[in-house]
Amino acid sequence: MIFFEDVSYSYTPGRYALEHVNLSIGEAELVAILGENGAGKTTLVKHINGLLKPQSGKVTVCGIDSKTSTVAALARKVGLVFQNPDHQLFAETVEKELAFALVNFGMSLLGTSSGVDWAMKEFELTQYRERPPFMLSGGERKRLALASVLCYDPQILILDEPTTGQDSRQKSRLATLLKSLNREGKTVIVVTHDMEFVADFIPRVVILSKGRVIAEGLAEEILTNRELLLSASLLPPQLAELSWDLALQKPSIDLEQVVSEASKLIGGAQR
Amino acid sequence: MAIIEVRDLSYSYPDSPKPSILDVNFTMDEGEFVLITGPSGCGKTTFCKCLNGLIPNSYGGTFSGSVIVDGLLTTEHQVFEIAQHVGLVFQNPENELFCTTVEREVAFGPENLALPRDEVRSRVEEALSVVGISRLWDKSPEELSGGEQQKVAIAALLAMKPKVLVLDEPTANLDPLSARSVLNILAKLNTESGVTIILVEHRLEMVAHMADRCAVLDDGRLVLAGAPGDVLYSDMVDRIGIGIPKAIQVAKRLALSSKFGKRPLSSWDLADIIKEGKR
Numbered sequence: 001m002i003f004f005e006d007v008s009y010s011y012t013p014g015r016y017a018l019e020h021v022n023l024s025i026g027e028a029e030l031v032a033i034l035g036e037n038g039a040g041k042t043t044l045v046k047h048i049n050g051l052l053k054p055q056s057g058k059v060t061v062c063g064i065d066s067k068t069s070t071v072a073a074l075a076r077k078v079g080l081v082f083q084n085p086d087h088q089l090f091a092e093t094v095e096k097e098l099a100f101a102l103v104n105f106g107m108s109l110l111g112t113s114s115g116v117d118w119a120m121k122e123f124e125l126t127q128y129r130e131r132p133p134f135m136l137s138g139g140e141r142k143r144l145a146l147a148s149v150l151c152y153d154p155q156i157l158i159l160d161e162p163t164t165g166q167d168s169r170q171k172s173r174l175a176t177l178l179k180s181l182n183r184e185g186k187t188v189i190v191v192t193h194d195m196e197f198v199a200d201f202i203p204r205v206v207i208l209s210k211g212r213v214i215a216e217g218l219a220e221e222i223l224t225n226r227e228l229l230l231s232a233s234l235l236p237p238q239l240a241e242l243s244w245d246l247a248l249q250k251p252s253i254d255l256e257q258v259v260s261e262a263s264k265l266i267g268g269a270q271r
Numbered sequence: 272m273a274i275i276e277v278r279d280l281s282y283s284y285p286d287s288p289k290p291s292i293l294d295v296n297f298t299m300d301e302g303e304f305v306l307i308t309g310p311s312g313c314g315k316t317t318f319c320k321c322l323n324g325l326i327p328n329s330y331g332g333t334f335s336g337s338v339i340v341d342g343l344l345t346t347e348h349q350v351f352e353i354a355q356h357v358g359l360v361f362q363n364p365e366n367e368l369f370c371t372t373v374e375r376e377v378a379f380g381p382e383n384l385a386l387p388r389d390e391v392r393s394r395v396e397e398a399l400s401v402v403g404i405s406r407l408w409d410k411s412p413e414e415l416s417g418g419e420q421q422k423v424a425i426a427a428l429l430a431m432k433p434k435v436l437v438l439d440e441p442t443a444n445l446d447p448l449s450a451r452s453v454l455n456i457l458a459k460l461n462t463e464s465g466v467t468i469i470l471v472e473h474r475l476e477m478v479a480h481m482a483d484r485c486a487v488l489d490d491g492r493l494v495l496a497g498a499p500g501d502v503l504y505s506d507m508v509d510r511i512g513i514g515i516p517k518a519i520q521v522a523k524r525l526a527l528s529s530k531f532g533k534r535p536l537s538s539w540d541l542a543d544i545i546k547e548g549k550r
Contacts, residue, residue, distance in 0.1 A: 037416060037446050083444075138362065138443075139311035165362070165443050167310040167473060168514030193446045196476065196517070235447040238476045238517040238538055245542030255517065259524045265545050266525060 001027045001156065001187050002048055007057035009043055017043040019211040021057070025189065030182045032198045032219070033191045035208035036233040041191045044208065045158050048189070050074040062155060076105060079154030083161040085145035089133040094125055094144060097133055101152040119147040122177070138165045146174075156187045163194045175201035199223055199237035199253040207232050224251040274435060274467050275299040275322065279336035282317060282326060291317040293491040295336075301434065304461045304468045306478055306499065309488035310512050315471045318488065319439045321345070322469065324353040341434055355384070358428030360438040364420035368412040373404065373423050376412055380431045391430075398429040401464075402456050418449025425456065435467040436460065442474065454478055476516035479503060479536040487511065500534035 004023040010016045018040050025031055035041050046052040047059050050071045059066040062077050082088045091097035098119050102112040120126040123143040128136060133144055142165055150157070159178075163171050171194075178188050178201070190202060198205060198219055205222050207215040209232040215222050222228060224240045236244075239258050243251030248261045277297040283290045291314045299305055309315055320326040324345035327334035338345045341356040361367055370376040377398050381391045399405045402422040407415065412423055421441055428436060438457065442450035458481045460466040472478050479485070485502040487495040489511050495502050502508060503519055518538040527541070528534050531548055535541040 036448065137312055137316075165311065165440065165473075167512065169310060169512035171514070195447065196514075233448060235451065239521075242518055242521060242538040242541060245538050246545060255520060255524075258517075259521055262521060262545060263525055266530070266548055 001025055001029075001062060003058075003060040004044075004047070005058045005060075007047065007054040007059055009047070009052060009055050011043075016211045018047070018054075021211075021213055023206065023213055023216070025187060027187060028182060028185045029204060030178060030188045030202055031190070032202040032205045033189060033208065034193075034195075034198065034205055034232070034234060039208040039232070040211040041208055042160065043211075045080065045160065045189065045191055048074075048156065048158060049078040049080050051080075075154075076152070077154055078156045078158060079149040079152070080158045081146050081149050081160060081162065083164065085138075085141040086134075088145045088148070089141060092132055093130050094120070094128045094133060094136070095130065097144060098148050098151055101148060105152055107152075115151040115153075119151040122150075123147040139167070139170065142166065143170070150181075154186075156189070157181060158189045158191070160191045161193065162190060163192060163197050171197055172201075195223065195235060195237045199239060207234070209233075220253055223253050272301055273298050274301040274303075274341055275469075276339040277321070277336070278338075280321060280338060281333075281335045282321060283333040284317075284330065285332045287332070289491075290333075291491050292321065295488075295491075295493045297486065297493055297496065299467060299469070301467055302461070302465045304458070304481060304483045305470070306475075306482035306485045307469060307471045307488065308473065308475060308485065308513055313488040314491040315488055316439050317491075319359060319437050319469070319471060322435075322437050323357040323359045324348060324350045325359070351383075354380075354433070355431055356433055357435040357437060358431060358433040360421070360424050360428060360436065360441050362440045362443045364412075364417065364424040367424055368420060368427075371411055372408070373399070373410050373412060373415075373426075374408045376423055377427045377430050380427055384431070394430045394432070398426040401429060401460065402426045403452075416449065418445045418453060421445060421449070421453050422456070425453070429460075433466075435469065437469045439471045440473065441470070442472065442477075447477075450474065451477060454481065457481070473514065475503065475514060476518065476537075479516055479519070480540070487513065499536055503536070504528065504534050 002025040004021045007018055007021045008016060009018040033041050048061055050066045050069055053067050089097055091100055095116055098116040099112050102115050125144060133141055162174060182188050202219055205219045206213060215228055223237055229236050237253050239253045240251055243258060246262055252258050277295055280292055280295040281290050282292040307315055321338050328350050343353055345353060368376055374395060377395045378391050381394050399408060402425050404422050412420055442453055454477055457468055461468045479499050482499050485499040486493060495507055518541045522535050522541050527544055531544055533544045535544055
């Protein structure tokens with residue numbers, strides 16, 4: 001679905017933002033891209049929707065070489081939700097915001113209104129239909145930005161820091177939504193610093209550091225690898241930290257597993 | 272001595288049918304570190320704005336009850352006056368920084384108090400050094416990272432020498448390492464300089480162990496307040512839907528409070544309790 005072949009990119013000569021990146025993300029995958037600030041995460045995802053074209057190497061998305069495609073053509077397939085909703089929202093009302101892309105992609109009136117209704121319901125925005133987006137709270141604007149991308153049904157969905165300003169109930173709602181989109185066959189890529197969210201909900205992770213992919217694989221394995229996280233300047237999820245503090249034989253990011261291992265430790269004391 | 276006294280506070284924004292804050296009573300002593308949390312839309316930001324007089328002075332709306340901060344009744348004093356006692360840090364530092372250099376930014380507040388030059392200079396130097404960004408004095412706030420910008424915003428308030436700092440999700444847009452560094456600065460300001468801190472924060476796993484008290488808002492009401500070990504271990508916070516840190520979830524599942532009489536707030540505390548229990 002998405003292939004990076006030896007991709008390099010630099011904003012200023014001599015300093016790579018991406019350096020020889022090879023990566024493949026399949027259909028219907030749910031992947032988190034992790035890395036400290038400046039690691040190249042945003043540069044990477046901008047290559048997927050064609051906002052940036054590789055200076056060397058090749059990016060292929062849904063069989064299309066990004067260099068031969070326009071951003072508009074790729075945007076239909078790749079929906080990108082920005083970290084700061086204010087960089088994205090501009091319409092007069094929540095309803096118009098949601099309808100914008102649908103109308104511009106040539107959707108019928110009926111299709112547009114059902115898409116808008118679906119999105120308002122799914123994201124608990126119905127009560128704000130007539131309200132200007134800037135009157136919504138930070139968390140609500142964030143949901144609106146996501147809704148306005150999802151309602152045109154892109155095949156690949158990229159979310160840049162979707163959990164900032166969201167409370168835990170909204171985070172688990174978001175996770176449920178991402179999983180169901182994923183089950184429908186969509187590829188979902190989450191760029192985030194929220195290690196707890198990744199540990200709880202995202203099965204595969206890619207770690208970037210200084211423009212390079214330094215690890216990829218199962219979250220359970222990568223997020224419990226202390227040296228690796230340290231070298232990427234990432235803070236571990238709390239369960240991994242607890243596993244290390246307790247010197248568990250098999251560190252884990254799974255609550256049940258940590259509880260069961262830890263209770264064995266206590267059990268030993270009571271006997 | 273109480274530095275903040277909130278009595279029977281209710282508030283509705285202009286044209287809003289529903290109160291954003293309802294019947295809140297809350298008292299804070301000087302030097303306390305209070306963590307405020309609650310689901311989004313619960314009124315946390317509104318509550319913060321009540322504490323420095325922005326509400327109702329700049330917002331209008333329907334305000335009843337009273338807020339007294341450092342002896343000032345907020346409805347009887349102007350915001351600039353209250354601002355010398357209470358500093359408010361917002362979620363997005365970009366919205367509050369506007370000067371061309373960090374130094375100008377931090378000097379802005381004290382200069383507007385018409386303080387003598389030397390005093391302004393020494394306050395700026397001190398504020399920058401407390402938050403650890405002296406080396407950035409001649410940089411433009413625009414070119415700084417989010418974490419550095421948030422530190423500039425905090426330094427700009429410290430230069431006003433407020434007794435109380437109110438921070439509304441100051442780390443929401445920061446990466447974890449910058450977030451931790453900003454939160455550590457708050458802990459230091461509290462313990463070393465005695466600044467009273469009110470912190471609104473979702474990332475409880477990073478701050479639970481720092482706070483003296485924890486207050487939970489839900490739907491405009493103050494529904495729980497007390498020691499973090501009591502509040503975060505109560506069944507009620509589970510129902511409200513607050514992200515309980517994993518270490519606390521594990522401790523609850525292991526029934527550590529009934530077995531050892533302890534309620535750890537961090538992974539290292541939890542590990543220590545289990546290790547001691549083993550011995």
